[in-house]
Amino acid sequence: MNKELSIGLIGFGCVGSGLYEVLNKSGLIQAKISKIVVKDRYKRRSIKQENFSYDVNDILEDETINVVVELIDDSEQAFEMVKRALASGKDVVSANKKMIAEHLDELLELANSNNVSFLYEGAVAGSIPILRNLEEYYNNDSLTSLQGIVNGTTNFILTQSNYGIGYADALAQAQELGFAESNPTLDVDGYDSKYKLSILLKHAFGLTVDPKELFNLGIRHISPHAVAYAKEKGYRIKLFSRAEKLGDKVVGFVAPHFVKSDHFAYSVNDEFNAVILEGLFSDQQLFVGKGAGSHPTASAVLSDISALKFDYKYEYRKVDADSDLKFSNDFFVKVYIESKYIEAINEVPFYHIDELFQSDQVNYQTGWVKFSELKTFDFNHREDLSLVILPEVLKETINTEKVANRPLLETLYN
Numbered sequence: 133m134n135k136e137l138s139i140g141l142i143g144f145g146c147v148g149s150g151l152y153e154v155l156n157k158s159g160l161i162q163a164k165i166s167k168i169v170v171k172d173r174y175k176r177r178s179i180k181q182e183n184f185s186y187d188v189n190d191i192l193e194d195e196t197i198n199v200v201v202e203l204i205d206d207s208e209q210a211f212e213m214v215k216r217a218l219a220s221g222k223d224v225v226s227a228n229k230k231m232i233a234e235h236l237d238e239l240l241e242l243a244n245s246n247n248v249s250f251l252y253e254g255a256v257a258g259s260i261p262i263l264r265n266l267e268e269y270y271n272n273d274s275l276t277s278l279q280g281i282v283n284g285t286t287n288f289i290l291t292q293s294n295y296g297i298g299y300a301d302a303l304a305q306a307q308e309l310g311f312a313e314s315n316p317t318l319d320v321d322g323y324d325s326k327y328k329l330s331i332l333l334k335h336a337f338g339l340t341v342d343p344k345e346l347f348n349l350g351i352r353h354i355s356p357h358a359v360a361y362a363k364e365k366g367y368r369i370k371l372f373s374r375a376e377k378l379g380d381k382v383v384g385f386v387a388p389h390f391v392k393s394d395h396f397a398y399s400v401n402d403e404f405n406a407v408i409l410e411g412l413f414s415d416q417q418l419f420v421g422k423g424a425g426s427h428p429t430a431s432a433v434l435s436d437i438s439a440l441k442f443d444y445k446y447e448y449r450k451v452d453a454d455s456d457l458k459f460s461n462d463f464f465v466k467v468y469i470e471s472k473y474i475e476a477i478n479e480v481p482f483y484h485i486d487e488l489f490q491s492d493q494v495n496y497q498t499g500w501v502k503f504s505e506l507k508t509f510d511f512n513h514r515e516d517l518s519l520v521i522l523p524e525v526l527k528e529t530i531n532t533e534k535v536a537n538r539p540l541l542e543t544l545y546n
């Protein structure tokens with residue numbers, strides 16, 4: 133089957149205008165953008181004003197339009213539009229990770245009951261075709277872990293830190309180059325990475341995990357001392373959206389990680405994204421590419437549109453296949469915790485301490501902590517605490533009791 137596609141495009145910003153260009157330039161896909169709806173009638177556009185309308189009903193109530201491509205920057209409004217589009221029997225393509233992460237199951241139910249497709253490859257890792265690969269290729273392989281650098285802004289800032297450029301300057305540079313939002317909280321505090329992790333958990337492990345349940349720590353408080361520690365040990369720092377199987381559970385979180393030079397992610401720099409998958413039989417595989425931007429993201433949207441010609445739908449086969457798997461925050465992880473204040477470090481319960489360092493400028497401690505206890509700290513808002521995950525594997529259990537806290541450092545250095 134090679135279905136005729138008549139597209140209603142909502143949003144003509146970075147990705148929407150990119151889609152218009154790639155669709156016209158590629159000539160590969162016979163699909164027609166019939167209507168474009170935007171918000172601001174006074175904005176200057178790259179194409180003639182007569183191409184636009186300003187009422188979303190012009191698309192949603194047009195029975196000749198069979199595909200809605202939603203590319204707006206407001207997740208709540210997008211949710212309402214996408215629901216109406218699916219309910220009226222139109223296929224939908226979106227790149228709105230926040231909306232998808234927060235409402236996926238409801239949208240899927242609606243898509244299924246109306247026998248239409250809901251595709252969103254552009255929502256995770258931009259141009260990298262990770263969702264379709266998780267759906268199609270990894271269906272029969274038993275996937276054990278996933279580590280993603282899925283936010284270009286933070287990877288750019290972390291890369292700059294290797295050249296001695298501080299957080300504020302690197303962020304300003306990212307904003308100048310157009311990678312970062314003017315309000316960068318979603319990027320730098322790991323929210324964007326968390327929405328993407330929630331979507332990845334569904335396709336990789338068949339799990340629905342509300343983003344509110346997922347721990348997200350970004351890169352705002354990574355200090356020059358942590359960067360120096362990384363250099364001294366031969367590591368680099370990367371912000372990972374990470375999920376893996378531990379026994380019959382799946383664990384997942386977003387946090388900065390030290391990675392060794394032999395890790396696939398070590399050389400993924402600047403605004404590039406990467407996803408590293410590990411399967412029982414396939415071992416490790418690396419997907420790398422541009423994770424954002426007008427044309428790279430539009431290329432993923434275009435690929436979804438192309439798949440609609442053949443009525444492609446995600447099948448979510450892992451949802452049924454791995455029904456015993458449960459999401460959990462119950463595991464141990466090895467961390468580096470740094471602060472100017474010993475008392476702040478001592479607030480974090482450790483089960484085993486490997487390294488301690490104390491000086492007038494900085495103190496740090498490395499060792500094993502219980503993730504469910506770590507998760508209770510709001511590190512994004514703790515300017516006095518910096519946390520980076522060390523390269524060791526995650527563990528279900530460790531053989532020690534909690535270390536007595538506060539006296540430990542004092543005893544050691546008195």
Ligand SMILES: NC(=O)c1ccc[n+]([C@@H]2O[C@H](COP(=O)([O-])OP(=O)(O)OC[C@H]3O[C@@H](n4cnc5c(N)ncnc54)[C@H](OP(=O)(O)O)[C@@H]3O)[C@@H](O)[C@H]2O)c1
Pocket residue numbers: 142143144145146147148169170171172173175188203204205206209227228229230254255258423424425426429
């Ligand atoms: N930018 C990227 O690299 C990237 C990468 C992956 C995913 N995404 C996702 O793609 C989506 C679009 O992002 P973007 O960067 O293209 O955003 P953007 O540049 O800010 O553009 C947003 C567009 O949405 C339109 N819009 C907003 N509210 C609307 C409404 N109520 N009705 C009609 N149009 C409305 C705006 O209209 P006006 O032009 O009239 O203001 C604008 O054209 C977001 O969900 C984003 O998370 C973006």
